[in-house]
Amino acid sequence: MKVTFPHMGFMHIPIKSLLEGLRREVVVPPPITEHTLALGIKHAPEFTCLPLKIGLGNYIEALQAGADTILMAGGWGPCRFGYYAQVQRDILQELGYDFQMVILEAPDSKVSQLIDQLKRLGENVSFLEAVQAIRFAWYKLAALEKAEEHYLYILPRTTEKDRAEQLWDQALLHIDQAQSRKIIDEFVSDAIGSWNRLEQHHEPVLRIGLVGEVYTVLEPYSNQYIARSLGRLNAEVTNSIRLTEWLNDHLFKGYLIKSRKPYITGCARPYLASSVGGHGLETVGTTVDFAHEGYDGVIQVGPLTCMPEIVAQTILIRVAKEEQIPCMTMYFDEHSGNAGIQTRLEAFTDMLRRRKAAPGNYRIFQQGGTNSAVFPRG
């Protein structure tokens, strides 16, 4: 059995570690490129959302590299995610690929059900070995998030931005290769030390919260490397979604770490009181949270036609006005052009900077029925 799975940010590193711990051969799909997307666009229905298309491209490239088993998360709820695995399986079968698809479903009640699913995926592994594999993969994931947090803090503050990015790429590589917790810890502290030694400027740095659909927040290719672009504009990005939190809430039923979900749901309640599928509720709640934390602005990202984010977007207009936090929404699909995205980011950060310098002179209001914007009073 040669197992593959879709990319989503640096998720391939802990998943590879997990599957190797379960004694499975792993075929990590090649990094996402235009070719990956082109494969997805060619074979997926036009109206499906971007994550389905990129994921399909990942599978095709991995199957061509020798994978014979696809691991995919299941789901349910008002949006289309619950159909992804079935649709992708049918498309790949029609294309003539020979494979099996294993769909990991969130357990109904007990975490042991999930561990059992993973154990069955493994090659003669005991329950204890499955637990050890999960714990080591989790350790890698937490280390990656710690390193990323530091990278996103340093990038907007340093004059050596290329070097900061190189160090992040190195950290990803080293943590991927590490075979013990001690080595992971050494790599993370080396990376943090190197980032701290970079030359820093004294210009004001904006703080921007990134909210929206989970895949678009976590997979840089799908959001055209928005955190990197903002870092180069001296804006620090805080991701509203962390993979550890997402896995903890959706697959491990809040068993591994204390869940922030009840708090975020409470933040959203004055504006949205129930789930609308996907991350719509969390988008509203985390935007309110970012406003309370004094962030300079929020950017909502999602794939074009993403139903939960469209619902959240309509609510963010009111949130922006009442919480006085500028919000901008950006949807992505295969037609998104980098120059247009860069222009919007520059314009948004420019307005945030002016407002930060003279808050009383600017007000927030609805623009064109969609995004809120900051405009001079008068």
Ligand code: SF4
């Ligand atoms: S959350 Fe949005 S992008 Fe994700 S499957 Fe649902 S509609 Fe598609």
